[in-house]
Amino acid sequence: MCLSDASTGSQRGDMGEGIPLHLIGFKCVCRSFKQDVSSNARAMMKLMNGADMAKHSLSTLGSANCFVDSLHDGRDFDCNISRARFELLCSSLFNKSVQPIRSLLETTGLSTSDINKVVLCGGSAxxxxxxxxxxxxxxxxxxxxxxxxxxxxxxxxAMEAGLLVGREIGSSPESVIVEACVSDILLKEVDETGAEVFSVLLPSGTPLPARRHHILSGPGRLASLCLELYQKTTEQPERLAKIVLRDLETKEDNHDIDAVVTMKRDGSLHVSCVEQNSGKTEAISISAAS
Structure with a gap:
């Protein structure tokens, strides 16, 4: 017995839209954008992507951050949403997901005691x-x-197709599953001309766990330097995190920053930066989106 309802999915369904609708109201009141961006298709798409990442994080965390770079008029959007708030927003959708199960049981004349296993499928599961x-x-x-x-x-x-062509399940050697990075992890730098360039630290498909070292150089006249990590799932990279090394001693030659990026099997990232001259250190951990 199989039951599905595409309207509760995260790509185009209502559950994926619940958070953005809340964030629009939160933004207008608390961030004083002075304009409703719901009519701006580009801003809404960026907000939807950021909210979807936040929703994934809420599957494992009690709260999540939603950051959208240059959402409207060049201004960033940044806010936190708790799992309790998310569940309140989507309570009607959860009920909508469960109600068809009851209807199906009633139609087939079965009770819950007649079911011995339930398989969860789909991202919202x-x-x-x-x-x-x-x-x-x-x-x-x-x-x-x-x-x-x-x-x-x-x-x-795939298993059903195998049965249809006469192949027994388990007759072939068991496959070895290797966890891999699902998207490119990029580091944004500024070259000698002042142009922004992206360096690929972890290409998509890199077996996990993985660890990468990268040396960055910055002008010695600056007392702070910023490192930004991006994830490239579409043509436009999305920022994952920003690390700022502050209170650096100014000097004539460049600052050399040793950056170490580690991705675990679960997709979580740990980034540490050390200024080689002063030993100034900053680190950040990024939980994996489910």
Whole structure:
């Protein structure tokens, strides 16, 4: 028995839009943009992307940051949203997701006691509140969530195709799964002419865990230097984090910054920067988006 509802997905469904609608109101009141950007398609798309990343983070964290670079009139947007707030915003969508299950059970004449396993699939299956509601509905049923929800349907279709052509499941050697970086991780620098350039630290497909060293140079006359990490999933890179080394001693020659970027198997990033002359250090950790 399979049940799906595309309207609750994160790409174009209502659940992906709940956070941006909240953020628009929050922005207008608290950040004084003085203008409703809902009619600006480009700004809305950037806001949707930032909110979607925040939603993914809320699957594992109690709160998440939503940062949108140059959202409107060259001004950045930055705010935090808690998991409790997100669950409140999407409570009607969670109920909408669970209601068809009850309807299907009623139509087929089955009860929850007749179901022995439930497989979660789709990106929204990672949402803790939605998982809990399904657990409450199927109190004595095993909830299977070990397989990546985004891959469940594809794997099931491949297994069914194998059965249709007469291939027994498990007859071929078990595949070895290697975790890999899903997108390019970039470092933004400024060259001698003042132009911004991006260096690829971790190309897409890099086996994890991975560790990279990179030496940056900055003018010695500056008392602070900034390092920015980006993720390239589309043509326009999205900023992941910014690290600022402050209170550096000015000097005639350049500052040399040793940057170390480490990505774990779960996709989380740890970045540390050390100014080689003074030993000034800054570090930041970035949790993986689910």
């Amino acid at each position: 990672r949402i803790p509140r939605l998982q809990q509601m399904i657990k409450d509905l199927f109190a004595d049923v095993e909830l299977l969530s070990s397989a990546p929800p985004d891959e469940v349907i594809a794997v099931g279709a």
